[in-house]
Amino acid sequence: MKEIKIAVIGLGYVGLPVAIAFANKYKVTGFDINNQRVIELNKYNDVTLEVSENSLKERLTNNLKITDEVRNIKESNIYIITVPTPIQKDKSPDLKPLLSASKMVGEVLSKGDIVIYESTVYPGCTEEECVPVLEKFSGLSFNTDFYCGYSPERINPGDKQHTIEKIIKVTSGSTPDIANKIDDLYSSIIKAGTHKAPTIKVAEAAKVIENAQRDINIAFVNELAKIFSIMDIDTTEVLNAASTKWNFLNFRPGLVGGHCIGVDPYYLADKSQKMGYTPKIILGGREVNDSMGLHVVNEITRLLVSVYGNLENKNILILGSTFKENCPDFRNTKVVDIISNLKLKNLNVDVFDPWVDKIDFEKEYNQKIFSEIPQKKYNAIILAVAHDTFKKIDLNDLMLDSNTVIYDIKSFYSKNLITKRL
Numbered sequence: 001m002k003e004i005k006i007a008v009i010g011l012g013y014v015g016l017p018v019a020i021a022f023a024n025k026y027k028v029t030g031f032d033i034n035n036q037r038v039i040e041l042n043k044y045n046d047v048t049l050e051v052s053e054n055s056l057k058e059r060l061t062n063n064l065k066i067t068d069e070v071r072n073i074k075e076s077n078i079y080i081i082t083v084p085t086p087i088q089k090d091k092s093p094d095l096k097p098l099l100s101a102s103k104m105v106g107e108v109l110s111k112g113d114i115v116i117y118e119s120t121v122y123p124g125c126t127e128e129e130c131v132p133v134l135e136k137f138s139g140l141s142f143n144t145d146f147y148c149g150y151s152p153e154r155i156n157p158g159d160k161q162h163t164i165e166k167i168i169k170v171t172s173g174s175t176p177d178i179a180n181k182i183d184d185l186y187s188s189i190i191k192a193g194t195h196k197a198p199t200i201k202v203a204e205a206a207k208v209i210e211n212a213q214r215d216i217n218i219a220f221v222n223e224l225a226k227i228f229s230i231m232d233i234d235t236t237e238v239l240n241a242a243s244t245k246w247n248f249l250n251f252r253p254g255l256v257g258g259h260c261i262g263v264d265p266y267y268l269a270d271k272s273q274k275m276g277y278t279p280k281i282i283l284g285g286r287e288v289n290d291s292m293g294l295h296v297v298n299e300i301t302r303l304l305v306s307v308y309g310n311l312e313n314k315n316i317l318i319l320g321s322t323f324k325e326n327c328p329d330f331r332n333t334k335v336v337d338i339i340s341n342l343k344l345k346n347l348n349v350d351v352f353d354p355w356v357d358k359i360d361f362e363k364e365y366n367q368k369i370f371s372e373i374p375q376k377k378y379n380a381i382i383l384a385v386a387h388d389t390f391k392k393i394d395l396n397d398l399m400l401d402s403n404t405v406i407y408d409i410k411s412f413y414s415k416n417l418i419t420k421r422l
């Protein structure tokens with residue numbers, strides 16, 4: 001049997017941990033088009049903070065090579081593609097990274113090779129969109145000369161408990177034999193085990209609905225937060241009470257950002273619409289969740305006016321800017337909806353976040369970030385992201401006076417410390 005040689009294409013939040021996990025057992029070449037990322041990783045520096053310096057050092061001196069040169073992946077026989085799958089301005093799938101990675105792999109593909117996609121897509125994408133590109137640029141025939149698989153990724157950035165080998169992995173392949181091979185490959189590194197789906201389409205659909213389901217459930221509690229705000233009922237208290245029932249689903253309201261939960265439902269919706277059915281709940285959920293930044297700002301301004309009489313010269317501090325807690329990832333963060341809507345009302349906005357790269361954030365969103373807690377006093381403080389370190393902040397130090405509005409989006413602080421929570 002030929003020695004397994006794996007190439008992982010795209011070394012981001014998903015690809016790097018995948019490459020590291022496989023390098024425990026196999027020869028792995030990690031490839032990324034971002035030269036800066038490749039240089040940093042070769043210096044054992046993972047800016048996503050998913051992989052430690054020691055782990056990188058250990059793998060890079062053994063089984064792992066990290067490169068931005070295509071010739072270095074030519075010898076591989078298994079290609080795992082973990083590139084981004086964002087949406088375009090009109091919210092339709094942007095398959096450019098996926099198709100350009102497929103083209104590149106097509107150009108180096110040899111007979112007998114297997115290409116496994118891990119990026120989140122809609123059902124049908126691998127076989128309808130990626131396979132023709134692989135065929136075109138390799139000159140090889142699908143399921144005769146080369147094969148494909150789809151094994152969606154479930155890792156949760158910033159979560160040091162549910163690491164890659166502890167999460168059951170769904171696998172699939174383009175023929176029954178290849179499905180077994182792919183399943184064996186993942187079983188060899190995933191301690192939690194695998195679930196072999198009957199087809200690639202089933203595996204693709206399973207991933208996209210996992211995230212769509214979360215999105216819809218959060219949309220429901222976000223809608224409740226809007227309703228209960230009008231009724232002057234504390235949503236967290238309602239959810240705490242309801243959660244005592246054995247089958248109540250314990251979701252909490254909040255901003256839904258990032259590149260997964262707020263994006264993937266559009267992949268499913270777009271494909272569904274193209275096939276003649278316009279989803280109602282999925283798109284309705286998206287609309288509710290996308291409206292939460294504005295809702296928060298409406299709440300804050302109402303509270304500010306009620307205590308200060310107007311919105312003139314008011315200073316607001318936002319705690320947190322990332323799309324989720326305890327991680328530096330600010331892609332598609334909805335905190336920017338709060339920032340922009342506050343600015344539209346001519347409020348002065350400061351943002352404190354010790355997790356993010358402030359230069360990158362400012363470049364992306366034109367908003368300065370404080371990496372140290374500002375030595376200023378505020379009319380309103382918004383807890384936007386539940387970074388653990390924010391527990392240490394003494395809110396009194398930041399309050400202008402006893403009227404300062406403290407709004408807690410994440411039910412992070414105890415109720416007696418805040419004015420209102422989402």
Ligand SMILES: NC(=O)c1ccc[n+]([C@@H]2O[C@H](COP(=O)([O-])OP(=O)(O)OC[C@H]3O[C@@H](n4cnc5c(N)ncnc54)[C@H](O)[C@@H]3O)[C@@H](O)[C@H]2O)c1
Pocket residue numbers: 009010011012013014015031032033034037082083084085097098100101118119120121152153154155156157259260
């Ligand atoms: N981050 C998550 O929590 C998560 C979880 C499950 C699934 N996913 C899915 O996994 C995929 C990757 O997500 P991510 O968070 O790792 O993205 P990412 O942006 O962190 O990383 C992607 C990497 O791919 C590189 N890249 C882009 N185009 C390339 C190309 N043509 N060739 C080689 N490299 C290329 C980028 O430079 C980047 O380093 C997406 O489909 C995402 O939806 C992400």
